[in-house]
Structure formats: C-alpha cells, structure tokens
Amino acid sequence: MNTIKIGLIGLGTVGGSVLQMLTENQDKVQNITGQRLSVKTIVVRDTEKHQAAVPEGVTLTSDLDAIINDPEIKIVVEVMGGVHPAKEIITQLLNAKKHVVTANKDLIASAGEELANIARENHCDLMYEASVAGGIPILRTIVNSFAADQILEVKGIVNGTTNYILTQMQRKNWSYDQALKKAQELGFAESDPTNDVAGIDAAYKMVILSQFSYGTHLKLDDMSVEGIQTISLKDVEQADAFGYTIKLLGISRRINGGVFAEVGPVLVPTDHPLATINNENNAVMVTGQAVGETLFYGPGAGGLPTANSVLSDIVSVTKNIVLETTGNAFNNYQSESGNVDANDVIYPYYLSLKMLDIPGQMLKLTQVMTQIGASFSQIVQTKNDDQSARVVIITHDMSKAQLHDLKEQLEAIDTITLLSAYKVLK
The missing domain is CATH 3.30.360.10 (Dihydrodipicolinate Reductase; domain 2)
Known part of the structure; x- marks a missing residue:
C-alpha cells in the first residue's frame, strides 16, 4: 500500500478537524483511493499552543520550509485564512510542485484565477470546495x-x-x-x-x-x-x-x-x-x-462540516495522483459575459420611510413614484413617538434604475427619509 504524505498549515478549528477526520476515516479513504494518507508535518505560528493536539510521529513546527522542501509531502492543506500571507505561501507551495487544498474563500475570490494559472503551470491541483458553504458540496x-x-x-x-x-x-x-x-x-x-x-x-x-x-x-x-x-x-x-x-x-x-x-x-x-x-x-x-x-x-461553517469538504478535495487530488491526471483546473468553465443594464434588473421592493406627520407628505411620495413610473402594492402607516410617521411600502415590480431615481428624488425632500430599501423575492 502506497502512502501519500500530507502537510497541514494551520491547526485551528478546521485544521484540527481535518487532522481528526484523516485519522478516524483512514480505512475508508484507503479503500476508495488505494492509498494510505498520512499527515507528516504541521506548520503553526505557536508550536507550544498546539503541542498537545498533535499525534505521535507528526512533526509540529513554525518553519514553512519543513513542508516546502520535503519531497515526500505531496498534498498541502492550507487552513490559516486571510489573503496575506496565504497567497504568497500557496504560490510557494505550487511552485514547489505541491498540490494544495484550501478553505480560503477570501483568497480564492480575489486571486483564484492567478493561483489556478500557477497550479496549471506546475501540473498541480488546487482545490477549494470548502471555501463556499462549509459542508455543502x-x-x-x-x-x-x-x-x-x-x-x-x-x-x-x-x-x-x-x-x-x-x-x-x-x-x-x-x-x-x-x-x-x-x-x-x-x-x-x-x-x-x-x-x-x-x-x-x-x-x-x-x-x-x-x-x-x-x-x-x-x-x-x-x-x-x-x-x-x-x-x-x-x-x-x-x-x-x-x-x-x-x-x-x-x-x-x-x-x-x-x-x-x-x-x-x-x-x-x-x-x-x-x-x-x-x-x-x-x-x-x-x-x-x-x-x-x-x-x-x-x-455552512464549523470544524467537522468544513473538514469534510477539505477531505473530499484531498481524496480527489489523491485519485488524480494515482491516475496521473493532476494539473487540471478545479473548474475549467470560461465564458464571456457583458454588463447588465440597471433597467433589466427587476424586483418588487420593500421601502421603509420616515416622514413628518403633516398633510401632503403621502402626496409628495406618490408624485415621486409616478414620476419614476413605479407603483405601490401594499402600504402601512404608523405614528412614531415624535412628530413623524413611519410608512412601509411593498412596490410592484421596479428596476434598479427606478430605485436609484427614487433614492435621488427622496434625498431632495427634507421631510421624507428613506430608511431602507430591500428586494422582495417572488
């Protein structure tokens, strides 16, 4: 039975759960992949803090080079979080021909395409299922x-x-x-x-x-x-x-x-x-x-649910190593798309307003709605403790462009304040 050695960067809630699941589910993973997975090295900032959580035979260090320069370690799991220095660390790992699994949504959203290109150039896998919705695959x-x-x-x-x-x-x-x-x-x-x-x-x-x-x-x-x-x-x-x-x-x-x-x-x-x-x-x-x-x-979060998604990625990378199919992007779909006109984004809206409790204010609001071509579906008015009223409206369908015009016109009326404007799902 071949053994694939794994490096782990970070041993917080998710990192600890990844270590736990790799240990407890070893037999099933072995059965699925034909490979034994073993955590060899864990990198953390404070080794004393995490010493008790590390099993015998696993190296705990604060030196990233212990993973980068170790040819035995094929897969590295990054669960330290944040964009920096995670981006620089993952770049180093990929350039060292390590396959990387991460749960780092901030990094993938802001630099995912760049890192995917680096992974491809090095024939490495970059997986990040756990970056969205925790345990939901x-x-x-x-x-x-x-x-x-x-x-x-x-x-x-x-x-x-x-x-x-x-x-x-x-x-x-x-x-x-x-x-x-x-x-x-x-x-x-x-x-x-x-x-x-x-x-x-x-x-x-x-x-x-x-x-x-x-x-x-x-x-x-x-x-x-x-x-x-x-x-x-x-x-x-x-x-x-x-x-x-x-x-x-x-x-x-x-x-x-x-x-x-x-x-x-x-x-x-x-x-x-x-x-x-x-x-x-x-x-x-x-x-x-x-x-x-x-x-x-x-x-959507939590140690074990997120770790489950990380393990799913580790298993996928392991299969790719066995089949010698590493280096393909997690998602290859590329498509050009244009900008969307604000006139084409249409929803009913919930509007909450504060207005002076004097005659003529509802007329002003109605005139603004008429000018932008929008209309009311439901209206509720209640009196506040001071000399004002709270008016809550659900509109019929209106566009984002109309909503923008509404906000602009209401700002010019000093007796009416728009408190909130939320989309309404049909």
Missing part, C-alpha cells in the same frame, strides 16, 4: 452535475452568522445588537464581525459561485453589497406581517447575456424554501434551464 456539484445544463440563477444564504442573527430577531424579537451579542457568545460571530454582518463574506462566496456557474470572473467592485447592520426589529416584524421573512441573500443571475450579482437583505415569502433555513445553516438554490430549481442545504 456545492462547487463540485456545479462542476459535475450541471456540466451539461445552463445555469440561469444561483441564490442563497451563504453566511451562517447573519442567518443566525436574523433568525433570533424574528423568533425572539431581539434587536440586532442583542442577537449579535448572543452570536458572539456562542462562537457564531467573531469579536469583529464586520466581514460577516456587512455582507463581505457572502460577496466573496458569490464571486466564486458565479465563476463556477457562468464561467465569468466578477470582482467585489462589480457587485452591490449591503449587510444587515441597519435592519431594525420593526422591519423584521413588518415583513412578518406582510408574509415574509428577511434573509441576507446572495443572488447571481444571467440577464440578457450578462451576469448580475448582488448581496443584501431580501424579503423572502414564508412558504419559500429559503425562508425555512434558520440559525447558522446555509442553503444554495441553483436554477438550471433543464433541471429547474434545486436546493442544497447544510451547515
């Missing part, structure tokens, strides 16, 4: 199961932190701050949660999903990204009264030869499958021209 599913279908739309809940917060706001009537504090106590949110709550983490994942689905390389600058920090409990309660729940969704669609992608709060009908995805769970809905709507659901 969504990337490999898109590559393999949708290879002959035309994907029309990918949308979903791809950040567990924000989904947990919004679930608590809905179920327990907590404020955003209360729900965030609880998420931090439970370890679902970082001490600095900005990447998650501002929608940046979800945006990185949508960049990767769009590349796999449409063969197009989007950048964060190409997308509108909005988080959940400004969602009030009043919005959650009003959405519920209208028959919706608020979710932070990533949405990516083909529109007239282009690809539109966006991350932001969305009102989802309570009978829609995505409305049932609660707490830290993730779900990705892929719509194919042939197959229609498919839903992939599971834990």
